Amino acid sequence: MPPATDRQGGICTDQVVGGGPASSLLPDAYRRAIDELTAVHPSHPRLMTLSDESRLLLAREILTALYCRKDEWAGVGDWAAEEARLMRLAGSAADACASGAVLTLASVVGGYLRTFVDALEYELGKECDERRRRTPELLARRRSFADDRGREVVAYGPTALPLPGNTFEVWTAASNESKEEEDDENDDEEDQQEQDREGADPDEENTIALVLGAGNQSFLSLIDVLDNALRRRRPVLVKHHPLRPWLRGPYGVILEPLIRRGYLAQVVDVSNDATGALLSHPAVGRVHVTGSTRTSEVVREVLRASRRHLSDDAVRSMITSELGCATPQVMDDGTYTEMELRHACRIIAFGKKSNGGCNCLSAQVVVIPRSWAQKGEFRDALSEELGRQPTPPCYYPGSIERRDVILERCGEVDASRVTLVTAPSLSAETRITDADQVVVVECGTPGEGGYNPEPLLVEAFGPVLAIVELDDSKSGDGEEEDDDYLVSTVVPFLNDKGNIFGSLSCSIFTPASKGDVRERRGMRNALAALQYGGVSINQWNALGYFTAISGGMWGGHRLEKLSQSGNGTIGDLYGIIGDRSAKSVVYGPPLASKPMFDLASPTPAIVFDVLLEFACSPSIFGGLIGALRLVARRSIYGFASYIPFINVFFKKKDKVCIV
Template sequence: MTTTSPATPRDLSPDADTRAALDGSLERLRTGSAGWSALTAAARRDLLREIRSAVEAAAEDWARIAAESKGLEPRHPLAGEEWLAGPYAALVALDAYAGSLDALARGRSPLAGVRIGTGPGGRTVVHSAPLRASDRLLLSGYTTEVWVQPGVTPHEARDAAGLASRHPHRTGGVGLVLGAGNVTSIPFLDVLYELLAEGRVALLKVNPTQDALVPVFERVFAPLIRAGFVSVVSGGGDVGAYLTRHPGIDHVHVTGSESTFRAIVGSDEDRLRVPITAELGGVSPIIVVPGRWSAADLRFQAEHVATMRLHNSGHNCIAGQVVLMSRDWEQRDDFLRELHRALTRAPRRPVWYPSAVERLGRVRDTYPDAVWFADDTRALVTGGGEVETTEYFAPVLGIVDLPGTGAAFLDTAIAHANDRLTGTLGANVLIDPATLAGLGTGFDDAVARLRYGTVAVNAWTAFGFLTPTATWGAYPGGTIDDAPSGIGVVHNALLLDRVERTVVRGPFRPFPRSLGRGRFSVLPKPPWFVTSRTGRAVSEGFARFRIDGRFGPLLVTLVRAFGA
């Protein structure tokens, strides 16, 4: 999600030379669209393998440039975020899409061999990860499920999987991808989705915050650029505005803010003439279900919550923003003390995204009793109000107290999240194994009532974002006139149709405390935690394992993980 709009008032326009260059790019893509539709699934799979080799070669530069653009030294522990959210995300997505294309090339469904079950209300549930032995090791204890919309049978889900890649010879025209400015894999992944799920060649307009990465995008997309299937351009709002109204564009996809979306859609007098999909962020809840937690549980989950807010300095649509807690929980104050400590311990970092510092100033005015950390660069506010309705896109975390315990609290928290918080992108639920077991099947019924596109249980919704065979996007129902978190989904490397949501499940306790106490995991503190001292080394190690598949260095990486 970004806050820099790619659309500007229509009286602004790029200069003549820029317009000519953009027109030329679109003309090449229009010609390339016919070539893309001539490729079989097998040919597209082979092209993805070429792109994978290009990503492998560019991975180190990609992670280094991304870290430096955010004010981090490449070897800073938090620079691991740029390995995971950049080249790692690209590599696992390419592998997953290639697997789906390989299945289609062999006349099979991408869901062949994938376990399918049943969820609340008879929903078809696709157990989308882990699907590889290496994932079971690297991401031990974490799983994802894609819940298909009610009424879709397993047979229908299998038959429809593949989307536009089931019929590669149908052309989808030219799609405009207005790239996000915060997470470097988003533009890359959105382009892949245009090509493989929608059958469209793509013009990627890079957000100005990622201009330093344009040469990297050109390197990794080189096989597609040479063939006329992708073009990469840069520029400000004038370029975005010109392209959204260009007659050579058949579809627009944007990752940004709702204000950006509204600017692109335009007024009745200047309405966008082509379809649009979007991911627009929102205010994500972190529901803390009361239970009996040990001191280690309190500390670990407080660091978990701090990570949800402070990752990427809070400049994430994925970020948790409002903690919904029980005022009747006996350990409420203990948890808040640990949360204060976690917000204090997390390494200091620049607040780098445009206008984020100004938004922090607005928080100071709106919440004079806020508690500030790290030289006043991160805030904890108590009570509702603006924190529930405004996505700050900055390191601001809210605490809202609700009544009740057990199922009663969970019901109240779900209703509050659905009705009071802006957006439907992602929700997080933290619940200890004993309380979870006590709720039985009622817990999944509660998850089904959460109107969010991704629900993470004892995990962060970012895990769903990072898992290519999961889906990422708003809860279904967004329209051009009312799209609080967007329209449609992306990622979705199994190419599923009629998706309702993704559900992520993770371990409440890390290794070794996970032994015999709920969902097992061999991971100690996850490398994406902002408090991990070895986050950069372990995240880079995960990415390098994806590159070369060598288990020797991976074992060294896993040993380092225990030094977190």
């Protein structure tokens, strides 16, 4: 684990990368990878020139590798077990972590590829008989309406997510876009004209896309590779994060069709100087970053220093990024049942503790109405859930240090507002300390004495959870204005980046007593105005990411001018969004339903393994057969483990493949 490593980008942000001539710092492995990607292959055309039919065949070939070579990619290098060791887990928790990592990678990648194939088949089928052409569900179920500002909004869906009981829509501005969007479009046109004048538009056929791998999740970089290679037709060089070098193994098996054709190469992290030299190489025309805002800034500084003939806007246009967010969890006003409050708190606690709080979508800020009659009851329920659900170790470099910095700043305001909530370790064999536990910070109310905005203005990326009360005295009291608190108070507060950091995703929790969320005009207006790329209702906001593999999108909101959560999006496989502002809206089950996410009720590894059989099968029947074989094999191994001498053989054989 390298010191001073940034949270995801694999770049030390204590200094600008580089420091010498790029050619002398570029490792031979990096140089060979670039040569492979830029070489002319007589048997394979350049990726940029591939026909849609060829891209369709390529996607199907990758999907076949995911299905048919499951045992190979799932077990290569024992990578899933390495993931569990990195996260400081042992015993049954480590087994579940390893099996869950394999299942998640298979589900996410398989979902993306199936949607890509469906979208491309639909596009190619437009020339066929209209009566025989099947319209994808997301495009077939479309509705439009005008929000309270007179802007027309188009909602595509709702479409079911892979997780039962959850649906989503893609909301986008229609032709009569807002004034802000028109201004942005004019600015974009001026930037493009300037780039053309200065020769900044790169020759896409002669450049590659560099993907700087994510360090906190195993599947993120693989989707970034597919999005660049299949959707944007760019040859890709992926530099794996120093925390997860073992991902080169499973990626190599699944993406072998891309590698064989010279469309993809992989390298591991060597040093900050080597990364700087790689960014400075003239063959790099695009860079995708998954990391922090500082990581993106460092990348831009290196690109600017190595491309002095380009304007700042031209350099900025070379970078796409998925950055962080001080993710809000909004409690709507209204009357909740005891069960609804408890379930909302369960989802928030899970969202805070998952992966040690080291996700770009980790719950960080709980927003409640100041005059809400149930706020005391809510606080008790939240504290109970944080103490009930086990705590994963804070394995990610810098997470505890960031927590300490935030607490130090909060202590200068009022130490009595800081509460440590202790809980047992997620892994019985792993010892944790108070530094791993979640700290709840009471921030107060904006505009009032003693208000402490510190935990809202940075991404904690660790075990910090802030509570802020908004002044709801100006909200309407009439029945027709029952969502006025969201429209007039919550949305303006969250959209102002002087109040809270980022625009990636958020969750809104609302009681059944206020009616069906799809039928409430005020809720509809609030969703239309909210400038976040993903909004989940009564659900963990992480499901916003999974809309991107099903036809939706994931990324910071386009109208957020500071780009704190990044630039560009992944997904949009049906081409719904284009350059318009958009968001994915997830509808979870009512809060009366028991949440499917709960660290106190961990899913056994065998369940993940059975689900993997279905995820890596093109049919339900095939998945069922695979699941039955798996259970039978495990049963035989378990029985044999009690027989002397034979148990050693079976244990070794079973270890060959995690699944």
